[in-house]
Amino acid sequence: MSAKQPPIPGTPGPQTPSLEEPTPQTAGEAPVAPAAPDQSGPATVSPTGQATGADQAAMAQGCPYLTTAHGVRLADSDHSLKAGRRGPTLLQDHHLREKISHFDHERIPERVVHARGAGAHGVFRGYGTAAKITQAGVFAKDKETPVFVRFSTVLGSRGSADLARDTRGFATKFYTDEGTWDLVGNNIPVFFIQDAIKFPDVVHAAKPHPDREIPQAQSAHDTFWDFVSLHTEAQHHTIWNMSDRGIPRSYRTMEGFGVHTFRFIAPDGTTSLVKFHWKPVLGVHSVTWEEALVTNGEDPDFHRRDLADAIEAGAFPEWELGVQVFEDNEEQMFQGIDLLDPTKLVPEELAPVQPLGRMTLNANPSNYFAETEQVAFNPANLVPGIDVTNDPLLQGRLFSYLDTQLSRLGGPNWTQLPINRPHAPVNDMLRDGMHQTAVHRGVAPYRPNSLDGGMPFETPADGRPFIDHPQPIEASAEKVRGHAASFDDHFSQARLFFLSLSEVEREHVAQAYTFELAKCYEETIRVRQLRALAAIDARLAKTVADGLGLEVPEPAEAPADVQPSPALSQIGKTWPVDGRQVGLVVGPQVDEKELGDAVQGFHDAGMVPLVIAPKGGPVAGEVVAQRAYLTAASVELDAVVVLGATPPAPDARHGLDAKAAADDRDAVDPRVAKLVQEAWRHAKAVVAVGEGATVLDELGLTGTPGVLAVDGGAAAVAQLKELMPAHRVWERFPTTGRLAD
Numbered sequence: 001m002s003a004k005q006p007p008i009p010g011t012p013g014p015q016t017p018s019l020e021e022p023t024p025q026t027a028g029e030a031p032v033a034p035a036a037p038d039q040s041g042p043a044t045v046s047p048t049g050q051a052t053g054a055d056q057a058a059m060a061q062g063c064p065y066l067t068t069a070h071g072v073r074l075a076d077s078d079h080s081l082k083a084g085r086r087g088p089t090l091l092q093d094h095h096l097r098e099k100i101s102h103f104d105h106e107r108i109p110e111r112v113v114h115a116r117g118a119g120a121h122g123v124f125r126g127y128g129t130a131a132k133i134t135q136a137g138v139f140a141k142d143k144e145t146p147v148f149v150r151f152s153t154v155l156g157s158r159g160s161a162d163l164a165r166d167t168r169g170f171a172t173k174f175y176t177d178e179g180t181w182d183l184v185g186n187n188i189p190v191f192f193i194q195d196a197i198k199f200p201d202v203v204h205a206a207k208p209h210p211d212r213e214i215p216q217a218q219s220a221h222d223t224f225w226d227f228v229s230l231h232t233e234a235q236h237h238t239i240w241n242m243s244d245r246g247i248p249r250s251y252r253t254m255e256g257f258g259v260h261t262f263r264f265i266a267p268d269g270t271t272s273l274v275k276f277h278w279k280p281v282l283g284v285h286s287v288t289w290e291e292a293l294v295t296n297g298e299d300p301d302f303h304r305r306d307l308a309d310a311i312e313a314g315a316f317p318e319w320e321l322g323v324q325v326f327e328d329n330e331e332q333m334f335q336g337i338d339l340l341d342p343t344k345l346v347p348e349e350l351a352p353v354q355p356l357g358r359m360t361l362n363a364n365p366s367n368y369f370a371e372t373e374q375v376a377f378n379p380a381n382l383v384p385g386i387d388v389t390n391d392p393l394l395q396g397r398l399f400s401y402l403d404t405q406l407s408r409l410g411g412p413n414w415t416q417l418p419i420n421r422p423h424a425p426v427n428d429m430l431r432d433g434m435h436q437t438a439v440h441r442g443v444a445p446y447r448p449n450s451l452d453g454g455m456p457f458e459t460p461a462d463g464r465p466f467i468d469h470p471q472p473i474e475a476s477a478e479k480v481r482g483h484a485a486s487f488d489d490h491f492s493q494a495r496l497f498f499l500s501l502s503e504v505e506r507e508h509v510a511q512a513y514t515f516e517l518a519k520c521y522e523e524t525i526r527v528r529q530l531r532a533l534a535a536i537d538a539r540l541a542k543t544v545a546d547g548l549g550l551e552v553p554e555p556a557e558a559p560a561d562v563q564p565s566p567a568l569s570q571i572g573k574t575w576p577v578d579g580r581q582v583g584l585v586v587g588p589q590v591d592e593k594e595l596g597d598a599v600q601g602f603h604d605a606g607m608v609p610l611v612i613a614p615k616g617g618p619v620a621g622e623v624v625a626q627r628a629y630l631t632a633a634s635v636e637l638d639a640v641v642v643l644g645a646t647p648p649a650p651d652a653r654h655g656l657d658a659k660a661a662a663d664d665r666d667a668v669d670p671r672v673a674k675l676v677q678e679a680w681r682h683a684k685a686v687v688a689v690g691e692g693a694t695v696l697d698e699l700g701l702t703g704t705p706g707v708l709a710v711d712g713g714a715a716a717v718a719q720l721k722e723l724m725p726a727h728r729v730w731e732r733f734p735t736t737g738r739l740a741d
């Protein structure tokens with residue numbers, strides 16, 4: 001210790017201060033505590049000012065003052081502790097070390113697949129229709145169960161873009177009274193592989209090449225097509241990816257599928273086999289490939305934003321959960337379709353989807369990391385009345401998910417994280433381990449015991465325990481690495497899917513294959529995939545081969561004789577218009593009444609009008625611009641209304657059709673021209689009000705399908721209510737006739 005201590009302020013000399021004396025203050029000032037912030041209002045708000053309803057203490061934000069992780073209040077978090085103002089930083093600075101060290105460890109390993117996602121809270125309400133086939137309480141009439149859903153892309157890393165051509169994850173955690181049930185599905189009803197042992201292979205093939213880590217979030221590369229053309233059981237799932245299903249318009253407009261066949265156990269113990277389907281109330285809707293490409297640049301968070309905005313606006317996304325039900329027979333087959341083969345679907349025309357209940361997503365997460373990132377799903381999380389089958393893909397998944405959470409969430413206690421915590425009471429006898437937050441009592445975490453009074457007890461049969469169904473195994477079963485002969489059919493359902501699509505959808509499939517294979521460097525891979533396409537459909541193979549400048553090779557096998565399933569097409573139905581976004585493009589002179597009528601009319605119809613003006617700020621009357629010409633993007637719109645003329649503004653974007661704008665100063669602003677032309681090209685309805693018709697004339701769109709000129713704002717609303725339930729103006733998509741029936 002230094003012999004010379006600094007004097008204690010306010011004391012006469014070098015003496016020990018008395019503990020009884022009040023703490024001395026400088027210059028006679030009384031200590032003044034800063035006023036505590038008012039916490040009487042909503043606990044937390046989202047970026048747009050909506051209350052999230054989250055409890056501050058639960059968010060580890062219970063103190064109005066900045067503290068250390070140990071609750072010590074801090075006076076300064078802007079300067080490190082230094083030896084003098086210009087001196088080196090001291091190792092003693094605990095606050096600096098704690099702050100930097102915690103930051104250093106802010107990231108956890110991203111999911112090996114499904115890394116990029118978006119989550120939402122909601123509720124599932126049972127219809128009571130399943131009472132005879134399953135004892136699961138979650139389906140009881142009007143029973144409400146909280147849920148958390150995470151949607152995801154499969155291939156891209158956490159920072160990739162939402163509109164990648166990819167499968168989408170659709171994972172639902174039901175916090176039931178009888179324990180947590182996870183339905184971990186996709187937006188495609190079949191999977192790439194039949195056996196879990198192939199999962200590392202398909203993922204390694206689809207992920208970026210290991211030498212340069214290129215390309216990100218895409219299947220358009222050699223290793224992917226190398227694998228799927230060799231391992232042809234992947235062909236069925238792959239054709240779904242190449243269809244419009246691979247580029248959804250929104251998470252709200254995706255179907256979801258449990259993929260595997262599960263087993264329901266009725267109250268009397270009888271069993272049936274089921275396949276789960278989520279049906280979106282808004283219908284299945286996708287974007288065009290050009291829209292996907294543009295969107296990934298304009299707004300890489302398109303799907304995340306769409307989900308969060310819809311929930312915040314009160315347009316709660318909804319899905320009906322249903323099942324196809326099959327007899328639990330010894331063969332586990334239905335009309336020749338192997339129910340244990342996850343590369344096969346059962347057409348709805350053969351087995352209708354029977355509704356069990358409805359899910360409404362009604363709250364956004366308060367914290368992305370705590371909820372959407374840390375949520376951990378596991379297909380092995382089942383409740384009494386729902387059991388697994390011998391699907392070899394499902395069997396492997398029962399191991400994989402628990403295992404992955406150990407490294408992703410840093411130990412075995414991730415079920416204690418708030419988002420993963422069951423809502424049913426827990427007494428599991430699992431103890432200790434990394435990040436243990438429970439303080440267990442008692443001395444006997446073993447069974448049987450007498451020291452803790454025998455607790456916890458096993459559940460008697462009448463207490464609704466989980467019972468593994470005593471499924472008989474084959475009498476003559478031998479240990480074998482192999483599969484059933486029915487698993488050898490790799491092409492018939494890929495063909496069934498292709499034949500079920502409308503002509504426009506088939507054209508999109510052909511274009512997607514052409515694009516992806518053109519990105520492969522190896523011609524042998526392209527030719528091998530063409531052989532697979534020839535086994536699916538000769539016209540498809542020829543169209544793609546022509547696009548690649550190749551000859552069609554011999555088919556891998558003769559195309560099968562199959563019956564199409566019209567239910568698999570996205571086209572030809574109509575859907576509610578709730579939450580659809582309509583761009584109201586206005587020029588410098590807009591009629592206040594027409595604009596007001598349009599805004600009100602679209603709101604009344606449950607749609608979302610977005611006013612797009614030459615610049616930000618007030619437009620007319622009460623109406624304020626939500627987008628300027630500079631920031632508006634056609635891809636976020638489902639339809640466009642042009643209210644009045646839109647001459648070029650002086651700040652028209654550089655380089656964007658600038659010559660046309662310069663040559664013809666009275667024509668259309670080039671940014672409006674781009675927006676309207678794109679919307680037209682993407683088969684969206686375009687309506688002009690009054691002088692807006694000049695825009696359609698200038699762009700040469702007048703008289704084409706789904707393009708209309710009307711008198712007023714109210715008439716524009718009426719027209720779009722007619723046009724939009726079909727999602728797009730399908731007849732406007734060009735087709736070649738080569739893939740028509």
Ligand code: HDD
Nearest residue numbers: 111113114150169170171185186191196199259400401404
């Ligand atoms: Fe998987 C994540 C869906 C087969 C191994 N899978 C994951 C997620 C979804 C699916 C939606 C993201 C969950 C989340 O949001 O956290 N997976 C499927 C479907 C499959 C499937 C529908 C087939 C029908 N998966 C599958 C197999 C294996 C895995 C065969 C391994 C043998 N899946 C995983 C995983 C992940 C995962 C590596 C990564 C992160 C996680 O589990 O929690 O364990």
